[in-house]
Amino acid sequence: MTDVSTERMPTIAERLADGEPAASAADPVTFVIFGGAGDLAHRKLLPALYNLQLDALLPPRVAIIGAGRGEMTDEQYRAFAKDGIEHFSRRPLDPHAWETFAESLFYAGVSIGDANALTTLGARLDVIEHERGLPGNRVYYLAIPPTLFVPTVRDLNQARFINRAADSPFGRVIVEKPIGRDLQSARQINDALAAVFDERQIYRIDHYLGKETVQNILVLRFANSIFEPLFNARHVDHVQITVAEEEGVGTRAGYYDQAGALRDMVQNHILQLASLVAMEPPRSLEADVIRDQKLEVLRSLRPITGDAVATCVVRAQYAPGFIGGVPAAGYVSEKGVAPNTRTETFVALKMFIDDWRWAGVPFFLRTGKRLPKRASEISVHLKRVPQILFNADPRSPLDPCILSIRIQPDEGFAFSINSKVPGTRARVYPVQMDFHYGSTFGGSTPEAYERLLLDVMIGDTTLFMRRDAVEAAWQWVMPILDYWSTATAMPLPTYDAGEWGPPEADRLIESSGRSWRQL
Amino acid sequence: MSDRFWRPSTLDAIEHDLAALWREVTKEGPVARAIMSNLVVVRTPRSQWPERRVGVSIDAVAAQHPSRVVIIDHESIATGAPGPTGARVGVALFGPPQARYAVEQIAVHSAGLDESLPSLVRRLVRGGLPISTWWAEDCSEAPLIASILEMGRQLVYDSRRWTNIERGVEVIHAWRHLDLADVNWRRLVAMRRALVVAAAGEPMDWSPDTIRIAHDADYRAQAWLLAGWLASRLDWPPHVAPRIEAAADPNTVLSVTIGNGERTVRVNCDGRRVVVMHPGRPPSTIGIPIEGEADAVSAELHSLSHDVRLHDALSALHRIFSAS
Numbered sequence: 001m002t003d004v005s006t007e008r009m010p011t012i013a014e015r016l017a018d019g020e021p022a023a024s025a026a027d028p029v030t031f032v033i034f035g036g037a038g039d040l041a042h043r044k045l046l047p048a049l050y051n052l053q054l055d056a057l058l059p060p061r062v063a064i065i066g067a068g069r070g071e072m073t074d075e076q077y078r079a080f081a082k083d084g085i086e087h088f089s090r091r092p093l094d095p096h097a098w099e100t101f102a103e104s105l106f107y108a109g110v111s112i113g114d115a116n117a118l119t120t121l122g123a124r125l126d127v128i129e130h131e132r133g134l135p136g137n138r139v140y141y142l143a144i145p146p147t148l149f150v151p152t153v154r155d156l157n158q159a160r161f162i163n164r165a166a167d168s169p170f171g172r173v174i175v176e177k178p179i180g181r182d183l184q185s186a187r188q189i190n191d192a193l194a195a196v197f198d199e200r201q202i203y204r205i206d207h208y209l210g211k212e213t214v215q216n217i218l219v220l221r222f223a224n225s226i227f228e229p230l231f232n233a234r235h236v237d238h239v240q241i242t243v244a245e246e247e248g249v250g251t252r253a254g255y256y257d258q259a260g261a262l263r264d265m266v267q268n269h270i271l272q273l274a275s276l277v278a279m280e281p282p283r284s285l286e287a288d289v290i291r292d293q294k295l296e297v298l299r300s301l302r303p304i305t306g307d308a309v310a311t312c313v314v315r316a317q318y319a320p321g322f323i324g325g326v327p328a329a330g331y332v333s334e335k336g337v338a339p340n341t342r343t344e345t346f347v348a349l350k351m352f353i354d355d356w357r358w359a360g361v362p363f364f365l366r367t368g369k370r371l372p373k374r375a376s377e378i379s380v381h382l383k384r385v386p387q388i389l390f391n392a393d394p395r396s397p398l399d400p401c402i403l404s405i406r407i408q409p410d411e412g413f414a415f416s417i418n419s420k421v422p423g424t425r426a427r428v429y430p431v432q433m434d435f436h437y438g439s440t441f442g443g444s445t446p447e448a449y450e451r452l453l454l455d456v457m458i459g460d461t462t463l464f465m466r467r468d469a470v471e472a473a474w475q476w477v478m479p480i481l482d483y484w485s486t487a488t489a490m491p492l493p494t495y496d497a498g499e500w501g502p503p504e505a506d507r508l509i510e511s512s513g514r515s516w517r518q519l
Numbered sequence: 520m521s522d523r524f525w526r527p528s529t530l531d532a533i534e535h536d537l538a539a540l541w542r543e544v545t546k547e548g549p550v551a552r553a554i555m556s557n558l559v560v561v562r563t564p565r566s567q568w569p570e571r572r573v574g575v576s577i578d579a580v581a582a583q584h585p586s587r588v589v590i591i592d593h594e595s596i597a598t599g600a601p602g603p604t605g606a607r608v609g610v611a612l613f614g615p616p617q618a619r620y621a622v623e624q625i626a627v628h629s630a631g632l633d634e635s636l637p638s639l640v641r642r643l644v645r646g647g648l649p650i651s652t653w654w655a656e657d658c659s660e661a662p663l664i665a666s667i668l669e670m671g672r673q674l675v676y677d678s679r680r681w682t683n684i685e686r687g688v689e690v691i692h693a694w695r696h697l698d699l700a701d702v703n704w705r706r707l708v709a710m711r712r713a714l715v716v717a718a719a720g721e722p723m724d725w726s727p728d729t730i731r732i733a734h735d736a737d738y739r740a741q742a743w744l745l746a747g748w749l750a751s752r753l754d755w756p757p758h759v760a761p762r763i764e765a766a767a768d769p770n771t772v773l774s775v776t777i778g779n780g781e782r783t784v785r786v787n788c789d790g791r792r793v794v795v796m797h798p799g800r801p802p803s804t805i806g807i808p809i810e811g812e813a814d815a816v817s818a819e820l821h822s823l824s825h826d827v828r829l830h831d832a833l834s835a836l837h838r839i840f841s842a843s
Contacts (some may be wrong), residue, residue, distance in 0.1 A: 016749075055808050
């Protein structure tokens with residue numbers, strides 16, 4: 001017999017909250033941005049928080065504290081935030097909404113490595129939280145160089161900022177990529193974080209995962225009966241993932257020249273995309289269930305080791321050329337780049353996922369800077385139909401059906417199929433069923449950071465990278481980096497700025513009778 | 520905000536003329552043909568709808584929720600009516616030059632029996648796409664045309680326009696098998712969220728006789744919807760409602776007071792934000808999303824789902840009004 005006396009009745013608040021939008025779950029919070037006066041905060045974080053305010057998605061009580069090295073008054077910080085919003089917000093500044101938002105903005109000067117500075121910050125936070133009736137829930141955003149992650153986390157711990165593993169009040173930390181520059185340094189950072197935070201308090205952000213189209217990959221696969229049965233070695237010929245950037249290194253040369261395209265893009269963004277495309281259906285939408293399935297993909301990647309690196313991976317560096325008709329300098333001429341650098345600005349590679357679903361299906365990945373245009377896309381190329389009927393003429397084979405998922409720009413997806421050209425002859429022409437987010441759903445799509453920051457406040461880790469996934473990705477990438485570090489005598493191919501990479505990249509895919517998709 | 524091209528047509532030639540218009544429009548550059556659903560808009564001669572009466576343009580909604588828009592200008596005549604008397608087809612273009620997209624619109628004039636309309640709409644809607652009916656008139660005073668609503672999956676309306684709340688609830692409640700989408704219910708999200716915050720504080724008595732809802736004239740329907748929501752969520756006895764009265768404070772558009780004396784919790788909305796005031800604690804502020812009328816209508820059109828909370832609130836209100 002069930003003992004009904006032990007069943008807890010829902011509270012009034014729980015009964016009212018039942019069925020209401022998820023944003024109601026965000027508890028009052030103090031949001032501390034280390035690097036609060038930096039570029040990321042100015043261009044992305046503060047505009048994202050402001051847009052959450054516009055959508056009434058910020059918690060009912062909130063304080064946002066920018067913490068930085070310089071000195072600034074709260075009023076100056078509000079002016080800094082206002083400037084960022086005016087220039088970078090997807091929606092214009094609304095005076096009323098700004099008024100409410102500005103009331104929650106504060107600034108505190110902090111220098112990492114100075115224990116007294118954090119004590120002063122702690123006192124300031126206590127006062128703000130007391131005045132605003134905040135319960136001490138805190139999110140710490142480390143919008144700072146990776147070299148400062150470990151000392152900052154250590155200082156936070158020493159200054160007793162962290163309530164480890166406590167749910168109420170909660171303490172969470174957001175870490176920006178890159179998590180390390182190799183497996184060893186990634187483990188060091190993760191160890192430092194783990195010494196202070198429980199894993200479920202750590203949010204390793206990859207803004208790619210906050211993009212609508214990336215989130216739509218799972219919907220496309222698991223909410224439509226047409227695609228999922230095709231996503232396997234029986235029907236898919238190969239998969240391409242391209243993340244192309246038009247811009248050069250810009251002001252990031254100092255970082256980029258130490259990193260290169262493999263570390264900057266492949267190890268995180270592209271492998272995350274691949275894992276979403278290739279993962280098995282999760283049994284639920286719980287964060288760790290999804291992250292477990294993604295991890296399985298990363299662990300199933302066939303290692304590329306030794307001489308296989310030379311045949312399966314192409315790296316290159318951009319040379320002078322033209323972008324949109326305008327002359328563009330070569331990489332070695334960029335400000336802040338070492339003159340004898342061998343850092344790759346382009347990578348193309350062929351990889352395999354050694355699991356039942358994808359056995360034998362090549363995944364071709366490419367990414368680079370100074371490519372003809374900014375375009376990120378995943379394309380799933382289905383196998384061609386047999387060479388009979390409409391495909392009987394070997395001189396003009398039919399195009400394969402391709403599902404292409406555009407991540408940026410012009411987010412959406414398209415499915416190309418063959419169709420009869422009207423007329424008396426049996427002519428076949430490839431046509432596209434094309435879905436554009438912009439023209440279908442209208443309005444302005446939330447920025448990735450909006451979704452991700454809200455998820456941190458709610459406590460949803462689904463779109464964030466778990467430690468084991470970060471380290472699995474590094475583990476797969478390391479043999480390539482190790483090979484490159486020893487193959488210093490090998491010439492480094494170049495490509496003209498404005499080209500789709502070096503000829504070696506074309507040969508990589510064309511040797512198997514395939515070709516890169518024109519973007 | 521849009522370029523719009525119209526041309527006269529006839530009922531039989533609508534698809535042909537529309538195709539010709541599309542070809543014409545795309546001659547000047549690529550234009551994506553965007554369509555998510557069929558949006559049926561019924562206008563009666565009395566309404567002068569929508570721009571003048573409601574302040575929401577069909578184009579503004581269609582830009583955000585691209586649909587085949589079927590506008591029926593209908594004059595209800597009991598007998599001897601001729602049926603459709605004229606038609607026009609149109610294409611409205613949106614977006615920057617490099618990413619143009621367009622939606623198609625069909626306007627038909629009809630005079631006849633209400634029962635004749637489904638055959639007209641059936642012929643004009645695109646197959647395989649959901650049909651939403653947008654009823655922007657005050658359905659508490661003008662009867663809904665049942666034969667049209669029955670074809671649709673979703674009924675979008677705005678209870679703020681109701682002059683007679685009791686009658687409005689009765690009319691809409693009869694259509695609860697559809698996906699009801701009340702734009703005014705959407706406007707209540709911040710208030711509902713604030714009440715969750717209010718309830719999460721110290722324990723209070725949430726029985727109906729301890730709750731007072733005050734509103735200004737435009738927020739009367741919202742006040743009643745809140746009462747219905749509270750009644751349904753808190754399982755109040757049927758037929759019991761809290762006190763609902765006109766707001767005395769000119770800066771308050773809607774407020775809820777829970778409790779009496781010193782332990783009173785007050786939730787106050789000034790139209791821009793909702794503030795929850797617990798005794799002895801700093802206030803909590805919930806912003807109200809900045810959203811235009813067209814944004815709200817198109818957002819409701821986007822979500823094809825059965826809003827159980829709204830349906831429950833309407834049912835609770837229906838019980839309250841039936842008893843009185």
